[in-house]
Amino acid sequence: MPSPDTVPVAVVTGASSGIGLAAAVELGRRGWRVVLLGRDPDRLAAAEQQVAAVATAAPAAYRCDLTSFAQVRRVAAQIRDDHERIDVLANNAGGRVATRRLTEDGCEETIQSNHLAHFLLSHLLRDRLAGGRIITTTSLMHRYGRLDPADLNGEHRRYRPFGVYSTAKQATVLFTIEATRRWPEITTMCFSPGVVRTRFGRDHAVLQFFFRYAPGLRSPEEAARTLVDLATADRATLVPGGYYEDSRLRRAAPRATDPDLAERLWVASEKAVGL
Numbered sequence: 001m002p003s004p005d006t007v008p009v010a011v012v013t014g015a016s017s018g019i020g021l022a023a024a025v026e027l028g029r030r031g032w033r034v035v036l037l038g039r040d041p042d043r044l045a046a047a048e049q050q051v052a053a054v055a056t057a058a059p060a061a062y063r064c065d066l067t068s069f070a071q072v073r074r075v076a077a078q079i080r081d082d083h084e085r086i087d088v089l090a091n092n093a094g095g096r097v098a099t100r101r102l103t104e105d106g107c108e109e110t111i112q113s114n115h116l117a118h119f120l121l122s123h124l125l126r127d128r129l130a131g132g133r134i135i136t137t138t139s140l141m142h143r144y145g146r147l148d149p150a151d152l153n154g155e156h157r158r159y160r161p162f163g164v165y166s167t168a169k170q171a172t173v174l175f176t177i178e179a180t181r182r183w184p185e186i187t188t189m190c191f192s193p194g195v196v197r198t199r200f201g202r203d204h205a206v207l208q209f210f211f212r213y214a215p216g217l218r219s220p221e222e223a224a225r226t227l228v229d230l231a232t233a234d235r236a237t238l239v240p241g242g243y244y245e246d247s248r249l250r251r252a253a254p255r256a257t258d259p260d261l262a263e264r265l266w267v268a269s270e271k272a273v274g275l
Contacts, residue, residue, distance in 0.1 A: 146167055
């Protein structure tokens with residue numbers, strides 16, 4: 001058995017179901033120590049057991065609701081206490097919110113759960129990630145985002161769930177671009193998993209039916225393959241700041257790779273999360 005110092009560590013948000021759980025299981029199977037973050041305590045406990053059943057290194061689970069910056073700060077402190085080194089931070093959690101809602105922090109819920117909470121978590125774990133990787137789950141929908149860093153809450157436009165979701169996913173690609181520039185000691189990348197049979201759209205009857213029964217959708221295990229590949233590949237084969245689909249480097253939309261927009265989003269995000 002490898003010593004604890006040589007076991008790679010992966011922190012995975014949204015690890016209680018879907019892509020995050022599938023990636024956690026596979027990394028655990030490959031000998032990684034997986035730290036699972038999830039919102040629902042029952043699903044999180046079940047996910048931890050599922051990973052433990054195949055893992056050679058005992059996983060850990062922390063309850064964290066990304067709609068609360070206080071919870072993000074608390075769990076980051078716990079992770080820092082328990083792990084001196086993190087090899088991969090998988091910023092995976094997120095989703096579509098059916099109606100406009102503000103979090104306890106005063107942020108629109110979609111941008112907070114998909115981008116701002118991960119932005120904060122990445123900052124709080126940055127020193128532990130030196131020499132490691134940040135891998136963020138984005139979406140093909142990033143191409144339709146219309147991000148305005150001066151209006152992250154979208155207060156000056158009509159709330160359209162998929163439009164807001166697309167803008168949040170645009171932000172995840174822009175974060176990848178700017179983190180690569182500012183944090184050269186970390187290899188930061190993002191990937192699109194495709195259309196996946198997950199709990200996405202569970203608050204909308206038609207979408208719930210589609211994601212449960214539509215033919216041709218990917219399984220969470222298939223969708224997680226790129227995340228696992230990016231986590232485990234030889235660093236020399238990876239492109240910092242890269243956007244990946246099916247484990248291959250692709251070209252993200254120009255509005256998601258604009259360096260000026262990426263810098264302005266970073267500054268606005270720092271203000272939003274209180275850094």
